Amino acid sequence: DIQMTQSPSSLSASVGDRVTMSCRASQAISNFLAWYQQKPGKVPKLLIYGTSILQSGVPSRFSGSGSGTDFTLTISSLQPEDVATYYCQKYNDAVLTFGGGTKVEIK
């Protein structure tokens, strides 16, 4: 079974900083990767699918890249409303697996 590992588990950055976080699959999953944002006490929200396709309404400061086993979510200019935990999810087959999450805080 394919495992999804996210790093770091948490990070702290200043408003305006460029923030990157990683999601690694234990086997290649092509570009079948989605990213979700979950703000504290809220429902997960789809940000990106197909590794790099922004869901409608998601700010353009979010971007995704990668392929195969290594993927990255980037926030180009961190905003206070981006405080959240971010989860990746692989969907190359019908076994849907989430990563453990990266918690983003403001310094």
Place this chain on the structure above:
Amino acid sequence: QLQLQESGPGLVKPSETLSLTCYVSGGSVSSTSYHWGWIRQPPGKGLEWIGSITYSGSTYYNPPLKSRSLKSRAIISVDTSKNHFSLKLSSVTAADTAVYFCARHASDNGDPDYFFDIWGQGTLVTVSS
């Protein structure tokens, strides 16, 4: 605008069966373009996919070997006449205490995809005597 709403008991006793229903409004569970899923999140922890169901009632689950915590205890069903789908999780323990979300799989040009674009608000289920 499609909306999902989970419903069910907030407290279940150990060894009993957890039963939740997800009511779909603004859309139809019978649509061939979508699958419907259940995901859970223990307090303070990450997301775990439980399983999903198609419009015709076919199901697929997190494999037991992969999810020792679920171990084939989950059954998902759909009721197209009532426009809802349900989750039953048998022989619950404290480890099943979690927020349970229902969600819609996204659609790619009319074909179901395997990530989630619309989520319910979630319902906390506590397993305790």
